[in-house]
Amino acid sequence: MIQLSRNYSLPEKKEDDLAIKIVGVGGAGANALDRIVLDGMEHAEMIVVNTDVQSLASSVATQKVQIGRVATRGLGAGGDPELGFNAAQESADELRETLQGARMVFVCAGLGGGTGSGAAPCIAQMARESGALVLAFATLPFAFEGKRRTAQAMEALRELQRVSDAVVCFENDRMGDIVLPKAGIHQAFAVADTTISQSVRAIVNVVRRPGLIQIGFDELLSALRSQNSRCLFGFGESDSDNRAHEALALALKNPLMDRGKMLTDARHILVQISGGPGMTLTEVEIVMRELGRHVEDHTQILFGTSVDGKMGNRLSVTLISSLSAEGEVAPALPLRAAKEIASEPPPPIEPVAIQPVTEDATPVVPMMEAPATELEEIAPPAAEIAPPAPVRKERKPVPPREPQIAPVPAPLPVKPPPAKKENFFQARQEVMQFEPITRGRFEKSEPTIVEGQDLDVPTYLRKNVRVK
Amino acid sequence: MASSNLMVGLEIGTSKICVVVGEGKPDGTIKILGVGQAPSRGVRKGEIVDFETAMKCVHEAVVDAEEKSDIMIRSVYIGITGAHIQSFNNRGCVRVSEDHEEIDEQDIEDVKINAREVSIPAPNAFLHSIIQHYHVDGQDGVLNPIGMLGQKLEADFHIIHGVRTRIQNTIRCVKELPLDVEDVVFTPFAAAQVVLTQHQKNLGALVIDVGGGTTDYVLYVDGAVKQSGVLAVGGDHITNDISMGLRIPMTRAEKLKVEEGSTVLGNCLPGETVLLKDDSGFAGKEVERETLNTIIHMRLRETFELLKRRLEDEPFLDYLGEGIFITGGCSQLNGIDHLAEDVFGIPARASHARTMSGLTSAFENPQFSAAIGLIKYAQAVQGDRQQRGRFGRFIGKFFNGMR
Numbered sequence: 034m035i036q037l038s039r040n041y042s043l044p045e046k047k048e049d050d051l052a053i054k055i056v057g058v059g060g061a062g063a064n065a066l067d068r069i070v071l072d073g074m075e076h077a078e079m080i081v082v083n084t085d086v087q088s089l090a091s092s093v094a095t096q097k098v099q100i101g102r103v104a105t106r107g108l109g110a111g112g113d114p115e116l117g118f119n120a121a122q123e124s125a126d127e128l129r130e131t132l133q134g135a136r137m138v139f140v141c142a143g144l145g146g147g148t149g150s151g152a153a154p155c156i157a158q159m160a161r162e163s164g165a166l167v168l169a170f171a172t173l174p175f176a177f178e179g180k181r182r183t184a185q186a187m188e189a190l191r192e193l194q195r196v197s198d199a200v201v202c203f204e205n206d207r208m209g210d211i212v213l214p215k216a217g218i219h220q221a222f223a224v225a226d227t228t229i230s231q232s233v234r235a236i237v238n239v240v241r242r243p244g245l246i247q248i249g250f251d252e253l254l255s256a257l258r259s260q261n262s263r264c265l266f267g268f269g270e271s272d273s274d275n276r277a278h279e280a281l282a283l284a285l286k287n288p289l290m291d292r293g294k295m296l297t298d299a300r301h302i303l304v305q306i307s308g309g310p311g312m313t314l315t316e317v318e319i320v321m322r323e324l325g326r327h328v329e330d331h332t333q334i335l336f337g338t339s340v341d342g343k344m345g346n347r348l349s350v351t352l353i354s355s356l357s358a359e360g361e362v363a364p365a366l367p368l369r370a371a372k373e374i375a376s377e378p379p380p381p382i383e384p385v386a387i388q389p390v391t392e393d394a395t396p397v398v399p400m401m402e403a404p405a406t407e408l409e410e411i412a413p414p415a416a417e418i419a420p421p422a423p424v425r426k427e428r429k430p431v432p433p434r435e436p437q438i439a440p441v442p443a444p445l446p447v448k449p450p451p452a453k454k455e456n457f458f459q460a461r462q463e464v465m466q467f468e469p470i471t472r473g474r475f476e477k478s479e480p481t482i483v484e485g486q487d488l489d490v491p492t493y494l495r496k497n498v499r500v501k
Numbered sequence: 502m503a504s505s506n507l508m509v510g511l512e513i514g515t516s517k518i519c520v521v522v523g524e525g526k527p528d529g530t531i532k533i534l535g536v537g538q539a540p541s542r543g544v545r546k547g548e549i550v551d552f553e554t555a556m557k558c559v560h561e562a563v564v565d566a567e568e569k570s571d572i573m574i575r576s577v578y579i580g581i582t583g584a585h586i587q588s589f590n591n592r593g594c595v596r597v598s599e600d601h602e603e604i605d606e607q608d609i610e611d612v613k614i615n616a617r618e619v620s621i622p623a624p625n626a627f628l629h630s631i632i633q634h635y636h637v638d639g640q641d642g643v644l645n646p647i648g649m650l651g652q653k654l655e656a657d658f659h660i661i662h663g664v665r666t667r668i669q670n671t672i673r674c675v676k677e678l679p680l681d682v683e684d685v686v687f688t689p690f691a692a693a694q695v696v697l698t699q700h701q702k703n704l705g706a707l708v709i710d711v712g713g714g715t716t717d718y719v720l721y722v723d724g725a726v727k728q729s730g731v732l733a734v735g736g737d738h739i740t741n742d743i744s745m746g747l748r749i750p751m752t753r754a755e756k757l758k759v760e761e762g763s764t765v766l767g768n769c770l771p772g773e774t775v776l777l778k779d780d781s782g783f784a785g786k787e788v789e790r791e792t793l794n795t796i797i798h799m800r801l802r803e804t805f806e807l808l809k810r811r812l813e814d815e816p817f818l819d820y821l822g823e824g825i826f827i828t829g830g831c832s833q834l835n836g837i838d839h840l841a842e843d844v845f846g847i848p849a850r851a852s853h854a855r856t857m858s859g860l861t862s863a864f865e866n867p868q869f870s871a872a873i874g875l876i877k878y879a880q881a882v883q884g885d886r887q888q889r890g891r892f893g894r895f896i897g898k899f900f901n902g903m904r
Contacts, residue, residue, distance in 0.1 A: 278776060285770065326772025473741040474751060478545040481584060481733040483807055488734050491742035492799040 053077040053237060054135040054165075058153040059117070060085065060109070061143020061172055063092050068226035069141075069233055070094055076237055077139075080131055082156060084120050084148045085109040098131055100124035100152060109147060114185055117151020129159050137240070138165040139233055140197065142189075145174035145182040150189035158196040166254075167197040168236065170229050175205045198254055199355075201232060201266060231268045235351040239305045239337065248305055248337030256303035256335055256353050265299060267352040272345070276308075277316035280350040281323050299354040302328060303335040308348035310340055320350055507534075507572060508883070510875025511559070511680075512580040512688060513671060515544050515714025515737055516830060518558050519869055520566035522574065523876035525883070531876055533864060537566025546714040546733040547582040547688075549670050556674050563678065576681035578875040580688035581671055582715050584733035586628065586663040591616050594655045604637065604646045608654050616658040626665035628687055633657040633725035642723075659726040661687050684882065689717035689729060691874030694881070695854035695864070696826050697721065704822035709808065709841070710871060711831035713737050716804055720812065722820045732807060736831040739800050746796045747788050753777060757793065763835035764798045766791070801837065805844040818847070825849035828870040 055077050057066030063081045070079055070093050081094040084105040089097045101120020105111075121128065132138060138160035142153035153169065160167045171190055174182045194200050205225060239248050269283025304324060306317055317338055328334070472480070475489035482488070486495060506525040512518070520537040539561035543551030567574055593616025597608055613630055621627070635643040637651035646654060672682050693708040702721040710717040713736045719729040736758070743762075744754035761775045769790040777786045812818050824847050827837055832851040841849035854864040854873045864873055 275776060275778075323772065323774065326774075327770065473745045474737065475545070475741065478550065479584070481546065483732065484810070488732075488803075488807075489738065489741075491738075491745050491796070492803045493742065493746060493796055496799060496803075498795065498799060 052135050053137045053139070054080055054132060054160075055139040055141065055233060056080045056082055056132070056156060056160075057092075057094065058082045058140060058142040058156055059146055059149030060088055061146070061149055062141045062153070063088055063094070064222070065141045065143075065170070065172075065226045065229040065233075067093050068223075068230040072227075072230050072234065074234060074237065078135075082121075082128065082148075082152065083109075084117065084152075096131065098124065098127055100128065100148075111147055112182075112185075113147045114151035114189060117147040117149070118155055119151070120148070121152035121155035125155075125159065128156060129163060132156070132160045132163050132165065135160065135163070135165040138167050139170060139236075140167060140193075141170045141229060141233070142193075143172045143174070144186035144189045144193075145178060146185075150185050154189060154192035154196050157193055161196060161198075167199075169193045169197040169200045170203070170233060171200055172203045172205055172225060172229070203228060228266075232266045232353075235266075235268050235305070235349075236353070238307065238339075238341075239303070239351060239353075246336060246338050248303060248335060252303060252335040252337070253353070256301045256355065265352065265354040268349065270347050270349040272347040276346075276348040277319040277350075278323065280348050281320045284350045284352050285327070299328065299332055301333045301335060301354060303337070303351075303353040305337045305339070305351040305353075306348065307339045307341055307344060307351075309342060309344040309346060311346065312338075312340060312344075312348055316348060324352075506883075508876045508879040509566070509574050509577045510580065510691070510872045510879065511563070511577040511675065512872040512875065513544060513549065513555065513559060513674070514541055514712055514830075514871075515547055515735060517541050517713070517868070518544075518562040519872040520562045520574070520577070521869060521872040521876055522566055522570040522572055523873070523880075525876075525880040529880075529884075531873075531880055533873065533876075534572065535566055535570025536869060536872075537562050537564070537569055539565060541713075544714065546584060546735070546737075547712070547731070548584075548667060548714075549674055552670070552674060556677055559674060560678055563680065574680065576683050577675060578683050578879045579671060579675055579685050580691050580871050580875055581628070581663070581668055581685050582688045582712070582717050582731050583663065583667060584715070584731055585625075585667050586661060586687060586731050587625075588659060588661040588729045589619075590633070590657060590659050590727065591619050592655055592657050593617070594653065597652050597654055602650045602652070604649050604651055604654055606647060609647065609656070612654050612656040613658065616656060617660065619660070621660075621662045624664050624666065625662045626668060627660065627662050628668065628685065629659075629661040629690065631659045631661070631690075631726045633659055633727070634723075657725075659729065661690070661729060683879065686875055686878050687717075687719075687729065688712075688871040688874075689719040689731075690726070691878050692717075692828055692854075692871040693719045693721065694874040694877040696828050696852050696870055696874070697823075698855065699724065701823040701826075705817075705820045706823040707812070707818075707821055707825045707845075707847075709805075709825060709827045710829040711735060711801075711804075711827060711837070712829040712871070713831075716808065716829075718808060718812075720817055720821075722817050727817045728812060728815060730811060732804060732811075734800075734804050734807075735829075739797055739831070742796045742800050743793065747792065749777065749786065749788075757788065758797065758834075761790070761793065762797050763794050764801050764840045765836035766794055766798050769794065797834065798840065801831075801834070801840055802844060805841055809845055818845070821847055826852040828852050828854075828867045830868040832867045 053076055055066065055069060055074070057063045057080070060083065063083055066079055066081050078096065079094040080096045080098060081089060081092045082098045082100055083089045083092075084099070084101045085108060086099060088109075089099055101116070101123050103123055105116060105120055138157075140153055140157045140160065142149040144150050144153070153171070157167045157169055171186075171193055173186050173190070176183065190200065190202065203225060236253065240253060267284035267286075269280040269286070271279035271283060273279055302324075304321070306312070306320055308316070321334075321336065324334070472487070472489040473491070475481075478489070480487050480489055508523050508525060508531075510521045510523070518539050518541045522534045522536070524532045524534055526532060539558050541555070541558050543549060543554030543558065549555045563574055563577075593612040593614070595608060595611045595615055597604055612635075613632075617627060617630060634641065634657050635646045636655040636657075637643050637646050637649055638653050643649065668685060672685060675682050689708055689710045692710045693702075696708050697706050703724040705722040707718060707720045714733065715735050716732045717730070718732075720727050739762075740751060740755045740758055743749070743758055744751045747754070747757075749757070757775065757777065771791075773790045774787040775790050775793065777788060809818075825841050825845060827841055827849060828851070831837065838849045838851050851867065852870075853867040854870050
């Protein structure tokens with residue numbers, strides 16, 4: 034415990050080796066990057082990569098890389114991913130040089146076009162090869178942009194998923210949901226960019242802010258990791274009296290959250306609560322308790338909290354999770370296993386990327402257990418198992434962590450996680466109501482008896498509907 | 502002349518007492534000059550249970566209206582409701598005397614008296630006899646038989662009656678203030694005058710006034726009242742249900758109902774809550790939205806189902822060309838129109854007083870529908886009186902004017 038906090042409580046020292054680079058690829062990527070820059074991001078280096086010189090010139094990012102000088106001669110990739118790919122290959126050296134030294138690389142790209150679809154996977158792979166952890170933020174085109182474009186985007190998305198550690202995918206069609214139909218098209222696209230910007234910032238903050246309960250890369254990955262996944266992301270910030278409640282409500286309202294309905298299907302949820310020094314334990318508790326109502330009992334909640342003086346009165350809640358597509362049950366892939374699958378192409382570099390992550394992983398487990406579970410029975414085994422074989426044992430602690438929000442003593446070893454329906458309806462015993470039937474306010478007034486029923490008695494009592 | 506056109510409607514409701522001052526324009530429109538209101542105490546299910554307290558509240562409301570409209574109120578039209586009020590349809594029949602063949606006003610008065618010659622319980626008194634249609638020598642659907650030739654005059658009336666003493670209690674409460682009572686009107690009937698247009702009455706419509714203590718209804722087909730009545734269940738019951746179900750005080754329950762309540766089920770997030778704020782600054786109580794909505798939904802659905810069963814005694818529900826109009830304070834509950842539509846299988850909408858000018862905020866509030874309706878009623882009756890005055894004769898106050 035103490036060792037761990039030393040590790041973590043000196044983030045300023047580690048700032049340099051935690052270098053984060055955010056790369057915007059293609060037109061959409063550049064727009065998203067501009068938005069991130071304008072919203073303010075202190076900890077990261079911004080790099081815009083494009084084939085189109087004009088777009089590069091207008092970008093506000095600090096570092097600009099023009100790719101495919103020969104292949105495209107400074108024009109765009111013309112919607113051809115092949116051209117985008119060739120351009121990236123052509124400027125591979127320059128790109129590698131730019132990406133050098135990053136611990137974490139965010140690749141933002143709009144898929145479906147030429148540069149984004151072609152170059153983004155390429156860049157993600159280069160970043161991987163240079164030893165960084167790669168998170169891709171991809172926007173999928175609107176359905177009306179045509180099937181061809183959608184197909185290109187899906188192809189690129191698959192490629193991105195293969196080469197990056199996690200992909201956060203924004204569907205433009207869903208962005209439309211939060212923009213009023215009457216709003217201008219600028220506004221619609223601005224919302225998409227803002228959402229990307231928010232999520233990049235949130236993730237950077239999650240891993241960068243010195244946390245009381247820290248969330249590491251590994252947890253971030255396990256929240257985002259699952260094949261063909263679709264990412265759920267929610268961010269809310271509030272400074273009102275009731276800020277805990279409001280921040281969570283806002284986070285749940287995020288378009289990528291589908292009003293919280295999707296949360297019931299999620300297997301892992303990463304929650305990060307940050308606030309100023311005034312943040313109270315009760316507020317954290319309120320958020321976690323309310324969130325607990327939205328998720329199934331077996332969902333694993335990865336919880337982190339941090340105090341940041343800059344937050345002032347505000348309190349922010351960040352929710353990150355992923356859902357596997359097509360109802361496929363995503364196995365809770367342990368970190369190493371997931372990495373191995375994903376990183377087949379650059380095997381030699383692998384250990385470099387993973388090393389720090391796994392180190393972080395082990396100690397964090399007990400730390401998470403301590404505040405979140407009060408189940409004595411479960412905490413010790415997790416702690417015992419964890420130290421000897423850190424990486425492999427990641428697999429084991431996963432199931433015991435599940436009951437964090439379920440006060441059921443020990444039904445765990447028997448219960449396979451996929452059987453969620455069953456354990457949800459399990460053994461709910463009807464409670465008899467012993468209260469006499471009352472008429473409340475109408476106790477002393479003339480009874481209203483219609484069709485043999487005393488209408489002054491609440492309907493739900495007469496019809497035997499349980500309201501609580 | 503101007504002063505005689507001033508009309509005041511007073512509704513003693515379960516949740517609030519409301520006084521509307523209006524001015525009738527020569528062109529038949531009404532301008533609302535002021536609305537006075539006071540929270541109601543001592544009234545349960547539309548009837549006075551604590552005379553002294555209720556009187557004080559009425560006085561407050563009247564003073565409020567006087568201040569706002571800058572008019573001295575002398576006489577009022579009062580709305581009346583309560584579980585005791587009942588209604589039925591009856592046909593009266595008279596033979597036109599041999600010496601003249603032309604039907605005149607006397608005959609119409611006679612047929613009305615004849616129609617009333619039915620046994621209503623001894624303690625009851627007639628509140629309204631509303632003409633539906635005349636039949637002259639078997640010819641159906643005559644609207645105005647005066648001047649027609651005929652030997653047998655029949656008339657269908659919708660008769661509304663209630664317990665005499667209970668009606669008198671309300672009248673007394675006002676007279677003690679002292680104010681003159683011009684007339685007593687069954688509230689949904691008043692509300693229908695402003696919620697519906699004549700055209701809508703002709704096409705067929707059902708007005709449901711979901712008030713604080715009672716749910717009143719009146720059904721129009723072919724421009725005539727066919728069914729009406731009171732169900733002594735209203736917004737108070739919803740509040741009471743919430744208060745008991747969530748174990749919170751009545752005042753909080755009322756506030757919760759007004760601010761957060763909805764009749765729509767399944768529209769909330771699982772686990773979505775409403776935070777009840779405490780004035781004293783302590784962390785409030787959390788209430789699950791779905792629970793709240795379930796309680797409201799159950800109560801209103803039951804109320805509508807009971808209403809439907811009552812209305813189904815006669816076949817008029819099938820003739821509603823314009824559908825259902827919901828008014829009264831509770832019509833502001835979110836989704837109540839869809840619920841009514843669901844129960845009755847007829848298009849429904851939440852509605853408020855139309856055909857008015859003046860204080861927009863007043864007539865657009867469905868809470869005031871009945872009180873404003875009283876003025877409309879008064880205008881019709883007064884117009885009728887003047888018209889009849891020319892004949893030097895005064896009969897049936899709301900005879901032709903109100904249908």
